[in-house]
Amino acid sequence: MPRRDQRGSAVVDFVLVLVVLVPVFLGILQVALVLLVRNTLAAAASEGARYAATLDRGPADGAARTRQQIGGAISGRFAQDVSARPATVDGAPGVEVVVHATVPALGIGGPGISFTVTGHAVEEQRP
Numbered sequence: 001m002p003r004r005d006q007r008g009s010a011v012v013d014f015v016l017v018l019v020v021l022v023p024v025f026l027g028i029l030q031v032a033l034v035l036l037v038r039n040t041l042a043a044a045a046s047e048g049a050r051y052a053a054t055l056d057r058g059p060a061d062g063a064a065r066t067r068q069q070i071g072g073a074i075s076g077r078f079a080q081d082v083s084a085r086p087a088t089v090d091g092a093p094g095v096e097v098v099v100h101a102t103v104p105a106l107g108i109g110g111p112g113i114s115f116t117v118t119g120h121a122v123e124e125q126r127p
Contacts, residue, residue: 030106034113037074037103044069045082045097045119052084052095053121059084062097066119070099078103087120094122 052062
């Protein structure tokens, strides 16, 4: 029985595997990027709310602190829509910092994933 030539079959196998693995890998990277940005924004919003809730500070100070934290950790483009306002936290006066952001596809452009994170803190009271 004559033997068939197997040359070139490794290239075909390689391409067939890549067609499946590349989209899976890129999807995992996108999820990781979104989670990184969301967690960083949530931590910055919480830090800004705690800062704004101290005795001699106000909501504007908390929003500025949140923008500073975001700019230092990831990118200032995610700090464009930051707001802070007085709020009631579990029945006590407090501060709420809200950050709206959109994470583009793989961080380079295209359709993005939008979300909102919020940080709350109870205001300090003078003794």
